[in-house]
Amino acid sequence: MTSKHVDIDTMSRAPLGGESRRSFAALERVAATARWLSISTVAASQAGHVGGPLSAMDLITALYFDQMRIDPAEPDRIERDRFVLSKGHSSIALYSVMALRGYFDVLELATFDKIDSRLQGHPDRTRLPGLDASSGSLGQGLSFGMGLALGARMAGRDSHTWVMLGDGEIQEGMVWEAVHVAARYRLANLTAIVDHNGLQQYGWEPDGNDRGDRGDPWRGIDLGAVFRSFGWRVIEIDGHDFPQILAAYELARGANQTRPTVILASTIKGKGISYAEHQHAWHNGIASQEQLDRARVDLGLDDIGEM
Amino acid sequence: MTSKHVDIDTMSRAPLGGESRRSFAALERVAATARWLSISTVAASQAGHVGGPLSAMDLITALYFDQMRIDPAEPDRIERDRFVLSKGHSSIALYSVMALRGYFDVLELATFDKIDSRLQGHPDRTRLPGLDASSGSLGQGLSFGMGLALGARMAGRDSHTWVMLGDGEIQEGMVWEAVHVAARYRLANLTAIVDHNGLQQYGWEPDGNDRGDRGDPWRGIDLGAVFRSFGWRVIEIDGHDFPQILAAYELARGANQTRPTVILASTIKGKGISYAEHQHAWHNGIASQEQLDRARVDLGLDDIGEM
Amino acid sequence: MTSLRVAWADTLVADARRNERIVLLDADLATSTKGDTFAAALPGQFMQMGIAEQNMVAAAAGLSDHGFIPWMSSFAVFFTHRALDPIRMLVAQTRANVKIAAGYSGVLTGLTGKTHQDVQDLAIMRAMPGMVVLSPGDAMECAQMVRWANEYDGPVYLRLARDAAPALPAAAAFHVGAVSRLVEGGTVVLVSTGVQSVRTVEAAALVTASTGVTPRVVHVPTIKPLDEESLCAQLAGVDLVVVVEEHSVIGGLGGLVSEVLCSRAPSPRVVRLGLQDHWGESAPNADLLDKYGLSPAALAQSIASYLNIDGANNG
Amino acid sequence: MTSLRVAWADTLVADARRNERIVLLDADLATSTKGDTFAAALPGQFMQMGIAEQNMVAAAAGLSDHGFIPWMSSFAVFFTHRALDPIRMLVAQTRANVKIAAGYSGVLTGLTGKTHQDVQDLAIMRAMPGMVVLSPGDAMECAQMVRWANEYDGPVYLRLARDAAPALPAAAAFHVGAVSRLVEGGTVVLVSTGVQSVRTVEAAALVTASTGVTPRVVHVPTIKPLDEESLCAQLAGVDLVVVVEEHSVIGGLGGLVSEVLCSRAPSPRVVRLGLQDHWGESAPNADLLDKYGLSPAALAQSIASYLNIDGANNG
Numbered sequence A, B: 001m002t003s004k005h006v007d008i009d010t011m012s013r014a015p016l017g018g019e020s021r022r023s024f025a026a027l028e029r030v031a032a033t034a035r036w037l038s039i040s041t042v043a044a045s046q047a048g049h050v051g052g053p054l055s056a057m058d059l060i061t062a063l064y065f066d067q068m069r070i071d072p073a074e075p076d077r078i079e080r081d082r083f084v085l086s087k088g089h090s091s092i093a094l095y096s097v098m099a100l101r102g103y104f105d106v107l108e109l110a111t112f113d114k115i116d117s118r119l120q121g122h123p124d125r126t127r128l129p130g131l132d133a134s135s136g137s138l139g140q141g142l143s144f145g146m147g148l149a150l151g152a153r154m155a156g157r158d159s160h161t162w163v164m165l166g167d168g169e170i171q172e173g174m175v176w177e178a179v180h181v182a183a184r185y186r187l188a189n190l191t192a193i194v195d196h197n198g199l200q201q202y203g204w205e206p207d208g209n210d211r212g213d214r215g216d217p218w219r220g221i222d223l224g225a226v227f228r229s230f231g232w233r234v235i236e237i238d239g240h241d242f243p244q245i246l247a248a249y250e251l252a253r254g255a256n257q258t259r260p261t262v263i264l265a266s267t268i269k270g271k272g273i274s275y276a277e278h279q280h281a282w283h284n285g286i287a288s289q290e291q292l293d294r295a296r297v298d299l300g301l302d303d304i305g306e307m
Numbered sequence C, D: 001m002t003s004l005r006v007a008w009a010d011t012l013v014a015d016a017r018r019n020e021r022i023v024l025l026d027a028d029l030a031t032s033t034k035g036d037t038f039a040a041a042l043p044g045q046f047m048q049m050g051i052a053e054q055n056m057v058a059a060a061a062g063l064s065d066h067g068f069i070p071w072m073s074s075f076a077v078f079f080t081h082r083a084l085d086p087i088r089m090l091v092a093q094t095r096a097n098v099k100i101a102a103g104y105s106g107v108l109t110g111l112t113g114k115t116h117q118d119v120q121d122l123a124i125m126r127a128m129p130g131m132v133v134l135s136p137g138d139a140m141e142c143a144q145m146v147r148w149a150n151e152y153d154g155p156v157y158l159r160l161a162r163d164a165a166p167a168l169p170a171a172a173a174f175h176v177g178a179v180s181r182l183v184e185g186g187t188v189v190l191v192s193t194g195v196q197s198v199r200t201v202e203a204a205a206l207v208t209a210s211t212g213v214t215p216r217v218v219h220v221p222t223i224k225p226l227d228e229e230s231l232c233a234q235l236a237g238v239d240l241v242v243v244v245e246e247h248s249v250i251g252g253l254g255g256l257v258s259e260v261l262c263s264r265a266p267s268p269r270v271v272r273l274g275l276q277d278h279w280g281e282s283a284p285n286a287d288l289l290d291k292y293g294l295s296p297a298a299l300a301q302s303i304a305s306y307l308n309i310d311g312a313n314n315g
């Protein structure tokens, strides 16, 4: 990565400042850049996940560049919003967005998964300021976020907690413990975002019926109904459509709520990179140079040159 | 306990044999006797649970004296139905019913919770033939039963698995892992029975709204809708009404099913003993002699004399 | 003869009255753990989390991030086995300021049996980096530990017991890491922890009465971080160490003492008494202690037998 | 240089072809653990259980009740931490015929970091009554263990590793419990387990080259049930024991060796090398081994330093 990054870097230092907070084009540009940073960083360090980071990218970008009340210059402010990346294997997505948002220099992404790095394979909050949660063992983030939301309310802080979960991850029972308790405590300051990309790591074999195909861990199950029955507010959106994402986030934070909100975001695993989209095999993977070139074109970033 | 038990004992040796399999009066008599055995045994060993065993008693009695394909003389037959008492703290209910059904002598109940006893505080399948599952740590039984049902199907055995859960117990996330996977594998030979007695051990404080009172861990939540959304068949019954219980069991075992069944049984914690009914404090407890006398009257067993 | 659970609850209430950041989360066992004392005294600082231990642990970590000092109430085994993964990732790995009140440890769990007893917790918790593991010997020491834990910024595992606990004789004031000598004695030392320490003192008296040998008795209240020098100082000059614990003989205090002594050769012989790698069962306390050789009488007998062997070897 | 995971999967497929009661349950990690080999070869004996380790363990126990021999595929840490309670109650306490293929143990877990590494598993699993704990040193030994486990009726924990594993030199055929000598040598013995044993053999060669001292090297494939006589026979006549493990120095092989040696005084000094009670991180293998002192070169250096100290003491 070279100085060709400067323009992006500058943008991240004054994020969407002068412009309207809601320039969808600007958000799209950030997300495309972050996608590029993710796949190229993973390729450079020869390990890491690809599909999940790409499906989650627009949702994370919208949080960090639009919705969340945060200050990269003072990442530990106690009144800040919190973001819990419960599906911690998508760390590179979060790092890419945080770098672009000014939490650290984009060049530091080169240390991803290297010895002594602050950018661990799975997020380690003891290493990187601005990282609100450690994760990696799936299924724990909603419970942690539930505690954050409860703590914020008890401390009288107007801090909203956002938790991103994978659609495979929510097979973990611990998630449902949190679903139950969060509703019981009416944690309106808690929002879960399910990255419903239809794939997990190895997944379920098709069995010739309406259930259990590798194409969707929850096919045949009305996830919205499940959450609603447990007492949650459910918002279903296209997780790659910024207008929908931003609207859902506004709604989720909204006042006069007595329920936690879940945003079921329909997404595409590998989104934005042609050969990775919908490919279960790209859960993780190392792109070749040729594939990297192709990715840059797919992302519409060929104008910014070799990085 | 003395020889006054003989009549009960005899009945248990030839369980409801000559009579109609469905003599509700006979089932009620068995359940009342088992309730008495439970509360008196707990009092004698100075420890144990009361409320949960009593709420579950009719449901367990109907399984062992009517529905389940079992043979107390050959308790390990591999084709038998299986019963998993996931809420293992209600062990004394199961022991009482098993004794009456002829698995062991009623007199052995006196060893409950004593050193080297086969009747452990929580069911230990390594000690007592006929006990299909070890339990005690809540929330694990449905998963174990799911494995039993899957195993029976794979082995081509016509064995039905019945799992009894507490309504507090189903707050454990592990239960929901099993709910998901059992539906995915279409385990029609699996039936969960939720003893919905509205109380757990300490429970939730009322919070002045529609949720979270000590009176019902799931108040305000449509548990049937939750299970249905996960792909289960739901049957809701009065868990103290034998006609309803037997009908539900028949339905649950029924052929041509492609879904597991959950029976949501509305019950009364402490059922049958006036001072224990609906009493959260009688989750466990030691009855005084006076209370025991009263219990015998409440249960309509004063005719069988001091035991 | 206050039990550890009562001492824990009472001290916590006292501290929490002065510091409203101290809160208690319960996994539906407060009536057993005595967390209900706290709930009654300070309902605004008490939160029911239901029968869902994993979620409770993670929620506690979240609460600590907002400056609270969350304690949790459940049975030891449901922390160390059911909720071990969130304890690891969200508490220990992040050094969250979360306190685990692990009730009903050991085998004396009130007629519940092997599913509720925890005789592996010391082995499990002391292997976890960053965890402080405390095992009080009596109510007074327990109270000191609660107060210490409320001041200490980081994860603490406090091993509690259910039943009435007689006072330790001559226990030193609690200092984290330090080992204290309960009984002066000769070339044999008995090392114990938790409420078993008092039973070990009683066993020592029986040994003295029956053999004339007066064993030294040492109590280890801090399993981690142990001040190894303090332990070695207490064990200096002995030729037989008998470790006694209401815990498996694998990996717990016996393992700890063996590791420390072996790292400084030559080591005296270490005999490990406790559960000999089997599960417990449900029965009255006295029966369990006798069966597992942990009652003063049973202990005295086996200690005496080692004295003979040892005498034979050394004489 | 087959990896343990490949050896496990291939052997299991071969056995399962002959015995249809052998089945494999996966918690959505088959592409990592190589369980996908099994799924492809024997789809009728493979069952996806989703990302829900606790449920998988309990389901396996249920399947075993109907006569199946269920193996489970996930990472070590998700067994030993996430699913420890069902392993305890439904597998170990009931002696269910269930086999745990614990992938990605230790720190070499393919750039994942502290949440995925397991350096506590030996401490945790060996404290559990009734559990057989095996830690193969190379692919051939792993294959023998898989075959053994399929014959053995009871719970087995098989500690696997991710990356290519060079063959053990001169390993004896696997006999459960027995310890094998890999390198003949003098008064210093290096004791290791798992794939770390080969790195330890390499370290021994470096030590010999740099100091002239030839350490004996002993490999412990069975952590439980260990044949203590077999271990002691291998350690006879030495005055320094260095235990080396890709595991915490607390409670694992180092703890086991200390417990055994201390129980037969006088014990030689035992030095425990491994993770010194801290968490790991994500980085390339070579960097991790160097940082944690487990590469042959790093090991040789620290072993040599103990030789000097020891030489000074004894000389």
Ligand SMILES: Cc1ncc(C[n+]2csc(CCOP(=O)(O)OP(=O)(O)O)c2C)c(N)n1
Binding pocket: A051, A052, A053, A055, A087, A089, A136, A137, A138, A139, A165, A166, A167, A168, A169, A170, A195, A197, A199, A200, A201, A202, A269, A283, D027, D028, D029, D051, D078, D082
């Ligand atoms: C407790 C636990 N079990 C298993 C894993 C291994 N694992 C990492 S990613 C993954 C698949 C996740 O699927 P999903 O949640 O759908 O994520 P996404 O599709 O967004 O990548 C699995 C099984 C883990 N990290 N944690």
Ligand SMILES: Cc1ncc(C[n+]2csc(CCOP(=O)(O)OP(=O)(O)O)c2C)c(N)n1
Binding pocket: B051, B052, B053, B055, B087, B089, B136, B137, B138, B139, B165, B166, B167, B168, B169, B170, B195, B197, B199, B200, B201, B202, B269, B283, C027, C028, C029, C051, C078, C082
């Ligand atoms: C994993 C686990 N956590 C906690 C307990 C302690 N416990 C025993 S009974 C009980 C309450 C159970 O309530 P419920 O399931 O409603 O049973 P019931 O009302 O039928 O007695 C609790 C919390 C346990 N046995 N296992």
Ligand SMILES: [Mg+2]
Binding pocket: A166, A167, A168, A195, A196, A197, A198, A199, A200
């Ligand atoms: Mg997914």
Ligand SMILES: [Mg+2]
Binding pocket: B166, B167, B168, B195, B196, B197, B198, B199, B200
């Ligand atoms: Mg109940």
